[in-house]
Amino acid sequence: MTIAIASGKGGTGKTTIATNLAIVASEKYDSVTLLDCDVEEPNSHIFINGKKIKEEVVNVRIPEVDESLCTECGACSNFCQYNAIVSLKGKPVVFKEMCHSCGGCTLVCQPKAIHEVDHRIGLINFYKSGKINLIEGLLDIGSPLSPPLIGAVKGYESKDTLNIIDAPPGTSCPVIEAIRDADYLILVTEPTPFGLNDLILAVEVSRKLNKKFSVAINRVGSGDDRVHKYCKKENIPIILEIPDDRRIAELYSNGKIILENLPEYKKCFEEVLEKIGTVIQNGQ
Amino acid sequence: MDNKPREIVVISGKGGTGKTSISASLAYLSKDCIVADCDVDAADLYLLLNPITVEKHDFYSGHIAKINQEKCIGCGTCKELCRFDAIKKNNNSKFSVEPTSCEGCKVCVEFCPEKAIDFLERLCGEWMKSETRVGFMVHAKLGIAAENSGKLVSLIRNEARKLAQEKGKNLIIIDGPPGIGCPVIASITGATDVLVVTEPTISGIHDLERVVSLANHFRIKPYVAINKFDLNPEVTEKIEKISNELNAQVVGKIRYDKLVTKSQIEGKTIVESNIPSAQDIINMWERLKIN
Ligand code: SF4
Numbered sequence: 425m426t427i428a429i430a431s432g433k434g435g436t437g438k439t440t441i442a443t444n445l446a447i448v449a450s451e452k453y454d455s456v457t458l459l460d461c462d463v464e465e466p467n468s469h470i471f472i473n474g475k476k477i478k479e480e481v482v483n484v485r486i487p488e489v490d491e492s493l494c495t496e497c498g499a500c501s502n503f504c505q506y507n508a509i510v511s512l513k514g515k516p517v518v519f520k521e522m523c524h525s526c527g528g529c530t531l532v533c534q535p536k537a538i539h540e541v542d543h544r545i546g547l548i549n550f551y552k553s554g555k556i557n558l559i560e561g562l563l564d565i566g567s568p569l570s571p572p573l574i575g576a577v578k579g580y581e582s583k584d585t586l587n588i589i590d591a592p593p594g595t596s597c598p599v600i601e602a603i604r605d606a607d608y609l610i611l612v613t614e615p616t617p618f619g620l621n622d623l624i625l626a627v628e629v630s631r632k633l634n635k636k637f638s639v640a641i642n643r644v645g646s647g648d649d650r651v652h653k654y655c656k657k658e659n660i661p662i663i664l665e666i667p668d669d670r671r672i673a674e675l676y677s678n679g680k681i682i683l684e685n686l687p688e689y690k691k692c693f694e695e696v697l698e699k700i701g702t703v704i705q706n707g708q
Numbered sequence: 709m710d711n712k713p714r715e716i717v718v719i720s721g722k723g724g725t726g727k728t729s730i731s732a733s734l735a736y737l738s739k740d741c742i743v744a745d746c747d748v749d750a751a752d753l754y755l756l757l758n759p760i761t762v763e764k765h766d767f768y769s770g771h772i773a774k775i776n777q778e779k780c781i782g783c784g785t786c787k788e789l790c791r792f793d794a795i796k797k798n799n800n801s802k803f804s805v806e807p808t809s810c811e812g813c814k815v816c817v818e819f820c821p822e823k824a825i826d827f828l829e830r831l832c833g834e835w836m837k838s839e840t841r842v843g844f845m846v847h848a849k850l851g852i853a854a855e856n857s858g859k860l861v862s863l864i865r866n867e868a869r870k871l872a873q874e875k876g877k878n879l880i881i882i883d884g885p886p887g888i889g890c891p892v893i894a895s896i897t898g899a900t901d902v903l904v905v906t907e908p909t910i911s912g913i914h915d916l917e918r919v920v921s922l923a924n925h926f927r928i929k930p931y932v933a934i935n936k937f938d939l940n941p942e943v944t945e946k947i948e949k950i951s952n953e954l955n956a957q958v959v960g961k962i963r964y965d966k967l968v969t970k971s972q973i974e975g976k977t978i979v980e981s982n983i984p985s986a987q988d989i990i991n992m993w994e995r996l997k998i999n
C-alpha cells in the first residue's frame with residue numbers, strides 16, 4: 425500500500441506529516457518505506473535521523489554523436505522536440521540539460537551515428553532508522569529534470585510493506601510523477617487564502633488522476649475557516665488537523681519530530697493510519 | 709542596453725517561506741515597477757494584489773500524441789518505443805495515449821507504420837496582463853497536470869520585460885517558484901538580483917545552500933532574507949554565517965508575526981497593514997534599493 429503526502433504549495437507541513445506518519449507506522453508494521461520524492465529539496469532525512477547505508481547515482485541516457493559516422497544530415501536536430509540536439513554549422517551538438525532521453529534522435533539517425541551514454545542527474549540515498557527505510561532522491565544542482573529521478577526513487581517502493589511518499593509541491597510534472605501510482609493521497613494545507621487556493625489545485629490534480637484522497641489541515645487556528653468550508657462543500661474528508669502550536673514550529677526548526685517530543689499528538693497520527701487502512705480495504 | 713531594468717527575483721528553497729508576501733510588499737514599496745508571478749504552480753500573488761485583467765492569452769506548449777483508432781492496426785510499435793510509458797493497451801486490445809504521461813517527444817508519431825498518430829498542440833494554461841494598485845502585473849494560470857511550467861515561466865518573465873520597456877519602468881519584481889528545478893532556472897536566467905527567502909530551520913539551512921549555489925552557478929547576485937528570524941536565533945546566526953561564506957548578503961531579518969495571516973486574509977500586503985513585521989520589510993527594501 426502506498427500513501428502519498430502532497431500539497432499545492434510547499435511549506436504546508438508535508439514532510440512533518442510524512443515523517444511522523446512513518447514513525448507511527450513503524451510501531452505497527454514490520455517495516456515502513458519512506459520515499460522522499462521532493463528531490464529538489466529533500467528534508468525527510470533531517471527528521472528521521474537514520475544511518476546512511478548506501479547511495480546510488482542516477483543516470484539518464486543521452487545521445488552522443490560519433491562524428492566519423494555523421495553525415496551532417498540534420499535529421500536528429502530536426503526531430504528533437506526539446507531542442508536538446510542542435511545542428512551548429514551542420515554538426516550536431518547535444519545540450520544535455522534539455523534532453524528528455526526519449527531516444528528519438530538515435531532512432532532517426534540513418535547512418536547510426538548516435539548511441540546513448542549515461543548522464544548523471546542526481547543521487548539516491550538509502551537510510552535506515554529502526555524499522556524505517558528512508559529512500560531519498562537528491563537532484564544535482566543545475567539539473568532541471570526531476571521526474572526521471574523521482575521515477576528512480578519510486579523504483580524502490582516496497583511491494584509488501586507500507587510506503588509513504590513525501591511528494592514535491594505544486595501541480596505539474598514532478599508531483600504527477602510522484603503520486604501517479606499511489607493508493608491514497610493526503611493533501612496538506614493551511615487555513616489561509618493561500619492555503620485554500622493551492623488546495624483547490626491539488627484537489628483538481630487528485631481528481632484528474634482518479635485518486636482517493638483526504639485533506640490534512642496544518643496550523644489550525646492561525647487563519648480562518650474557509651478551508652473547512654470548502655472541504656465540507658466538496659465532500660472531502662478532513663483526516664487530520666494539527667493546531668497552530670508554536671512548540672511545533674520550534675521543533676520543526678530544530679529538525680525534531682513532533683511525536684517524540686509532544687506525545688499528545690501521537691493518537692491523531694495513529695488514527696490517520698487506521699482511517700486510511702479502512703478506506704483502502706473497503707475500496708472506497 | 710544600459711537602461712535594462714533591474715530585475716529582482718524572489719525565490720526560496722522550499723515553498724511557504726513567505727516569498728509571495730515579501731514580493732508583494734516590495735512591489736508596493738517600490739510604487740513604480742512591473743510585478744510578475746512566476747510561481748505558476750501555486751500562483752498566489754493575485755490574492756494580495758487583486759488584479760484587474762486587461763489581456764488574456766492561451767498558452768500552448770509542446771504537443772501531445774493521439775492515436776486515430778480508425779487507422780491503427782494494433783501493431784504495438786508505439787507502445788514499445790515510448791519511453792514514458794504513456795501508451796496503454798486497453799482491455800479490448802486498443803492502444804491509446806495517457807495524456808498526463810505523454811511528454812510529446814514525437815517518437816510514436818514518427819515510427820507508427822500506419823501514420824495513425826496525430827500530434828496535437830497542447831493547451832497548458834493561460835497568461836494575463838493585469839492592472840493592480842501597485843502597477844502592472846503579468847501572471848498565469850497553469851493547467852492542471854500540464855507540463856512545461858519552465859516555458860510558461862520564461863514567457864511571463866519576457867512579457868514582464870517587454871511591459872517594463874513599454875511603460876518605461878526600471879524595476880521588475882518577480883515572485884519566483886520554489887526549489888532548484890527547471891521553473892527556478894527559467895525564472896532567474898538573465899535576472900540581475902535574486903532574493904532568497906529562508907526561515908531559521910535546519911531544513912532551511914540545507915535549502916539555502918542549494919539555492920545560493922544555484923544563483924552563483926548562473927552568476928546572479930544573491931541576497932538573503934531571513935523570515936521569522938526570532939523563531940530560532942541560533943539557527944538564524946548559522947544562516948548569517950553561511951550566507952557570508954557563500955557571498956550572499958543578508959539584507960533583511962523579518963520577525964515572526966502572527967498578524968501576517970490576518971493581513972493575507974484581508975488581501976493586503978504586509979506593508980499596507982500596519983503590523984510589526986512591516987517595518988522589517990521596509991528596512992530590507994531600503995537596503996536592497998541602495999545595493
Ligand atoms: S541524424 Fe545522424 S547523421 Fe544526421 S546529423 Fe544527426 S547524427 Fe549526424
Ligand code: SF4
Binds near residue numbers: 486505507
Ligand atoms: S534523446 Fe530525445 S530529447 Fe534527447 S536529444 Fe535525442 S531526440 Fe532530443
Ligand code: SF4
Binds near residue numbers: 780785820823
Ligand atoms: S504504432 Fe500505430 S498502428 Fe501500431 S499500435 Fe501504435 S498507433 Fe496503432
Ligand code: SF4
Binds near residue numbers: 773790817
Ligand atoms: S509522443 Fe512520446 S511520450 Fe507521447 S506517447 Fe508518443 S512516444 Fe510516448
